[in-house]
Amino acid sequence: MAGETATFVVNRNINFTNVCVVGCAFCGFGQGKRSPDAYLVAEDDFAARVRREAGALPAAQVERVYRIALGRRPSAGEIELGTEALERFAAAWARSGVARGAPAGGDAEARALASYCHTIMNSAEFLYLD
Numbered sequence: 001m002a003g004e005t006a007t008f009v010v011n012r013n014i015n016f017t018n019v020c021v022v023g024c025a026f027c028g029f030g031q032g033k034r035s036p037d038a039y040l041v042a043e044d045d046f047a048a049r050v051r052r053e054a055g056a057l058p059a060a061q062v063e064r065v066y067r068i069a070l071g072r073r074p075s076a077g078e079i080e081l082g083t084e085a086l087e088r089f090a091a092a093w094a095r096s097g098v099a100r101g102a103p104a105g106g107d108a109e110a111r112a113l114a115s116y117c118h119t120i121m122n123s124a125e126f127l128y129l130d
C-alpha cells in the first residue's frame with residue numbers, strides 16, 4: 001500500500017494435473033501416475049463441468065467458462081466472440097466427422113465446447129497480468 005492506493009496481484013495457478021514426471025521429492029504435491037491421489041483434468045472434464053453447471057445455452061456456457069477459468073464475468077463483446085467461436089467449432093467438428101465416439105460426448109456441440117475450453121485455458125490472460 002502506497003498512500004491512498006492499494007494494489008494487488010492476481011495469481012492463478014491452474015493445476016491440470018498433479019502427476020510429477022521428474023520426482024525430485026522436494027514437495028508433497030507431485031504424485032506418481034499410479035497413485036490413487038493422482039489426477040488429470042482434461043478439456044473434456046472442464047467442458048463436462050461447464051455443461052453440467054451452465055446447460056446448453058452457448059452464452060451461458062461462455063459465461064461459466066470465464067467464471068471458472070478466469071475468475072471474472074466476460075464482457076458483452078467476449079460473450080459474442082465466445083458464442084461465435086462455439087458455432088464455428090461445432091461446424092468444423094460436424095464437417096470433420098471426428099465428433100462421433102469422442103470422449104466429450106460424441107456430438108459436434110460437445111466437441112466445440114471442449115475446444116473452446118482448451119482455447120480459453122491457452123488465452124493470453126494467463127500470460128499477462130493486468
Ligand code: SF4
Nearest residue numbers: 020022024025027030
Ligand atoms: S517439486 Fe514436486 S512436482 Fe516438482 S519435480 Fe519436485 S516432486 Fe515433482
